[in-house]
Structures are given as C-alpha cells and as structure tokens.
Amino acid sequence: MTTLDVAGLRAGFPSLDSGIAHFDGPGGTQTPAVVGQAIAHTLTGPLSNRGTAVLSQRNAEDAITGFRQALADLVGAEPGGIIYGRSATQLTYDLARTLAKSWSPGDEVVVSELDHDSNVRPWIQVAQAVGARVRWLRLDPATADLDLTGLDEVVTERTRVVAVTGASNLLGTRPAVARIAQRAHAVGALVHVDGVHLTAHSSVDIAALGADFYVCSPYKFFGPHCAALAADPALLESLRPDKLLPSSDAVPERFELGTLPYELMAGATAAVDVIAGIAPERDGRRERLSRAHDLIHAHELRLRSRIEGALTDLGERVVVHSRAADRTPTLFFTFTDRDAHDAADFLAARDVLAPAGTFYAHETFRALGLPVADGMRVGVAPYTDDADVDRLLTGLTDFFGD
The missing domain is CATH 3.90.1150.10 (Aspartate Aminotransferase, domain 1)
Incomplete structure (x- = not known):
C-alpha cells in the first residue's frame, strides 16, 4: 500500500x-464501530474486578494488560510505564503535585506559550504553592514557533521540570522538543511532553523526543475519552504519589486511583489496532x-x-x-x-x-x-x-x- x-x-x-x-x-x-464493540464486549462481560481465579477477573486483567501494551507500542514505551488516566489534564495535575513534593523555594519550572492550558496551569499552580519560580519559553508570532534563542538562559541549573507540547493543539506547530529536552537533561531537569495533539498525527518515539513523561488521549485518535501517561518504570519507582493505604504500591498501579474502567481500556486498545490495521503488511x-x-x-x-x-x-x-x-x-x-x-x-x-x-x-x-x-x-x-x-x-x- x-x-x-x-x-x-x-x-x-x-x-x-x-x-x-x-x-x-x-x-x-x-469513533470506529470496532472500538465501540470492544467497549461493549468488555463491559457486558463476564467482568469483575481484576484477578486470575475466574474468567470475569481474567477479562479485567487482560483489558489492563492489553491497554498497557498497546499504548506502549504506540509511543515507544515499556508497558510497565503506562499509567491510565481520566484525561491528560488529570494526569498532568497528579504528576505536577507529586513532583512538587520535592521542590523548594528558588527552584524553577519552565512552561511554554505554545501549550494547551492543561500543560501550563498545573505547573504554575504547584510552583506557586511551594514558592518555585515559573519561567517561559516564548512564542514568536512571526514564525508560530517557540523562540529558543535564549534557551540556555531559561532552562538553568535551578530548573526542575520543563513542560512543553509535542504539537500545538491550536496552531499545529511541532516545536524542537528534542533540543529542549537535551538542554533540560544537561542541567538535571525532567521533561514533561503533552503529546495529545502530536500522537494523532505522527509516529512517536518518546526516547527520541527526550520525554521523561509523555501524555496522550485516545479520543484524539479514534478511541474513548481517557488518557495515558508513559514514563520509564524506574523513574516512576522513585515517585511517591498520594494514594489509599490498601491500594497497590506497585508501578504503575500506585498512580491509578480507584477501580480502573476496563471497558475504556479495551476501547483504547482497539483504537490503536485500527491505526495499526492501516498497514497490515508489517509484522x-x-x-x-x-x-x-x-x-x-x-x-x-x-x-x-x-x-x-x-x-x-x-x-x-x-x-x-x-x-x-x-x-x-x-x-x-x-x-x-x-x-x-x-x-x-x-x-x-x-x-x-x-x-x-x-x-x-x-x-x-x-x-x-x-x-x-x-x-x-x-x-x-x-x-x-x-x-x-x-x-x-x-x-x-x-x-x-x-
């Protein structure tokens, strides 16, 4: 083809x-019919809370496993580093609050004028809460792209995280994320990439982007209304989000609050398979x-x-x-x-x-x-x-x- x-x-x-x-x-x-069918098939079961003893439990487990593998294949991540979320906004707020636990006054966060507010406001709000400083990657209206001429002055040894979009949901601009990430990593900062718009239009390799954290939303690429965050499982092991005492402390489960919507996870997997089915000749x-x-x-x-x-x-x-x-x-x-x-x-x-x-x-x-x-x-x-x-x-x- x-x-x-x-x-x-x-x-x-x-x-x-x-x-x-x-x-x-x-x-x-x-949304394709097969995605709706996957949701209905999973929801009507048999379906129980996850486990291995009976078929209804195994169906829940399979939905989770399938979701993690499909989203990992989509963005070039490890399945053990895929976190389910209700939305990219929710995942970003949760991550920002978790990371900010280790911040102090004088630390800095970097956001951009190219981003959807879901990758701006959470970082500004947690920075304000702990007394950290917010610095900006500015948009050049003439080019509709980020002005990176002063990148080294914006991203410094005091930077803790850089939050930047993979592609602007308004303008479509794909900024030089890998260049930004290279500078961030050189000073020991983490990089959070909003890939919600990018993932719908491009093959994604989070390692090539330099993204330590990467969020996307399946409803932007044929799936149901939900989201996923991808990261190195070892990095996630170092983070301690707020959670219920009896809930799992394993990664990535420690980041997922409450019972997971197995049916939406199955729908997201089906959406990824619809995209993959466009090129069936590949292995x-x-x-x-x-x-x-x-x-x-x-x-x-x-x-x-x-x-x-x-x-x-x-x-x-x-x-x-x-x-x-x-x-x-x-x-x-x-x-x-x-x-x-x-x-x-x-x-x-x-x-x-x-x-x-x-x-x-x-x-x-x-x-x-x-x-x-x-x-x-x-x-x-x-x-x-x-x-x-x-x-x-x-x-x-x-x-x-x-």
Missing part, C-alpha cells in the same frame, strides 16, 4: 454516515503503527495544502496563523472583517463542523496578540476526504459572498 485507503477507513466509522464533514479532530475524532504492531502514520501524514498533508491554497485565495480577509515549518494538519485562522463564530455557524448549517474559539490555548492566543477574541480551527483527520474539503472550501467562499 502506497497511499491511505481513505474510503476503506471511512467504512469503519458509522458516524460518518451522518453526512457531517468533521474538521473538529483536534478536539476529538469520530509487529509497533512497525505497523509507524508505517500507518507515514500513510496518514502524506494524506493529511495533501489535504492541508489544498485548504491552505484556498485560504490564500480568499486574500486579506483571512489571516492564517499556522505557519511553522514543522506542523500537523491543523490550521488556525482569523478573519479581518467577519466573526469566526458566525463563520462556524454558517458552516454548521451546511453540516460542516469547523469550530471557533481559543481551544484552551490561552497563552498561545495571548502571545499572538490577536485583535479578535476567537478564531477558526480546521483540523484534518485520517478519515477526512476530498469531498469533505470541497464542502469546507465552498462553505467558506459562500460565507464571504453572503
């Missing part, structure tokens, strides 16, 4: 029969995932280029802020003489979903210095086809001609 079989992929998504052209993938993708799942993302990237890049060309044709009425050299197929743009929410409503009336807002990228929006409150975000997903793009572009043209 040299190109993505989009029609074949779309056939597995019942929701696409609705006729809606979805460009809201950065907020959450549609191992990790290899199939890598090849699948190559096919996905080529398809999404082609569609992104189509949309960018049409936005350029609209002239000065549209300002595209997604302009970094390395980025995902997500475009953020504002209008000089029209309201983005009006445009979103106009498109929605035609069953084209391209939402308007700031999308929790609070610091990014402020750093861009935009004269308007909101903009439109268009995200291409693997199941997006040319007919969807045609409807989006026709709708935008008609909106301005209205």
Whole structure:
C-alpha cells in the first residue's frame, strides 16, 4: 500500500454516515464501530474486578494488560510505564503535585506559550504553592514557533521540570522538543511532553523526543475519552504519589486511583489496532503503527495544502496563523472583517463542523496578540476526504459572498 485507503477507513466509522464533514479532530475524532464493540464486549462481560481465579477477573486483567501494551507500542514505551488516566489534564495535575513534593523555594519550572492550558496551569499552580519560580519559553508570532534563542538562559541549573507540547493543539506547530529536552537533561531537569495533539498525527518515539513523561488521549485518535501517561518504570519507582493505604504500591498501579474502567481500556486498545490495521503488511504492531502514520501524514498533508491554497485565495480577509515549518494538519485562522463564530455557524448549517474559539490555548492566543477574541480551527483527520474539503472550501467562499 502506497497511499491511505481513505474510503476503506471511512467504512469503519458509522458516524460518518451522518453526512457531517468533521474538521473538529483536534478536539476529538469520530469513533470506529470496532472500538465501540470492544467497549461493549468488555463491559457486558463476564467482568469483575481484576484477578486470575475466574474468567470475569481474567477479562479485567487482560483489558489492563492489553491497554498497557498497546499504548506502549504506540509511543515507544515499556508497558510497565503506562499509567491510565481520566484525561491528560488529570494526569498532568497528579504528576505536577507529586513532583512538587520535592521542590523548594528558588527552584524553577519552565512552561511554554505554545501549550494547551492543561500543560501550563498545573505547573504554575504547584510552583506557586511551594514558592518555585515559573519561567517561559516564548512564542514568536512571526514564525508560530517557540523562540529558543535564549534557551540556555531559561532552562538553568535551578530548573526542575520543563513542560512543553509535542504539537500545538491550536496552531499545529511541532516545536524542537528534542533540543529542549537535551538542554533540560544537561542541567538535571525532567521533561514533561503533552503529546495529545502530536500522537494523532505522527509516529512517536518518546526516547527520541527526550520525554521523561509523555501524555496522550485516545479520543484524539479514534478511541474513548481517557488518557495515558508513559514514563520509564524506574523513574516512576522513585515517585511517591498520594494514594489509599490498601491500594497497590506497585508501578504503575500506585498512580491509578480507584477501580480502573476496563471497558475504556479495551476501547483504547482497539483504537490503536485500527491505526495499526492501516498497514497490515508489517509484522509487529509497533512497525505497523509507524508505517500507518507515514500513510496518514502524506494524506493529511495533501489535504492541508489544498485548504491552505484556498485560504490564500480568499486574500486579506483571512489571516492564517499556522505557519511553522514543522506542523500537523491543523490550521488556525482569523478573519479581518467577519466573526469566526458566525463563520462556524454558517458552516454548521451546511453540516460542516469547523469550530471557533481559543481551544484552551490561552497563552498561545495571548502571545499572538490577536485583535479578535476567537478564531477558526480546521483540523484534518485520517478519515477526512476530498469531498469533505470541497464542502469546507465552498462553505467558506459562500460565507464571504453572503
């Protein structure tokens, strides 16, 4: 297979029969039937709390084991270092609170203006609680990328953790995470990477990124609403999160609060297998995932280029802020003489979903210095086809001609 079989992929998504052209993938993708079936099959059991004595217990155990292996294959981690979480926000808050137990006044944390607020506010809040200083990696609006010219002055011997996105959920920008991580590790700091947007569009290798901690959310890549954090099990062994006394102290269980939702874990595993199934000719799942993302990237890049060309044709009425050299197929743009929410409503009336807002990228929006409150975000997903793009572009043209 040299190109993505989009029609074949779309056939597995019942929701696409609705006729809606979805460009809201950065907020959450549609879900294949097999993922829903995996959730229902696991939930209706037999299912009990995990164990080995009877089938219902073993089914729970298998759901957990399958989840850890699938997410490990997806991001290049060890299964024993995969932590289940309700959301990336929850996992980041929990991690920040745990790490901050060892911080002191005068310590520093580094956050970026490119990040979703879930990878900014938790670090700022725990830093304030212990008297640590917050330092910033600034966004250059001209390039839509982080300005790393002063990286050595921002990340210093006093830095305890650097929190940075793998890809901006607003602009699509993929910053130089490996370069940032190299500097952080040189001064003994840890690196926490928000991979929620990146994982949906790229093959991930957390070792190559230099991520000590990496979070992602399966609902951004065909799965249910949940999240996972990946880290070296040895690093997790050194951390002592708050937990109930009778609950397991083993890694990664010590980080997972309460009974796990086995059905959601099974659904996440099924979602990873859907991606791997795009390249069935490869042997191992990790290899199939890598090849699948190559096919996905080529398809999404082609569609992104189509949309960018049409936005350029609209002239000065549209300002595209997604302009970094390395980025995902997500475009953020504002209008000089029209309201983005009006445009979103106009498109929605035609069953084209391209939402308007700031999308929790609070610091990014402020750093861009935009004269308007909101903009439109268009995200291409693997199941997006040319007919969807045609409807989006026709709708935008008609909106301005209205």
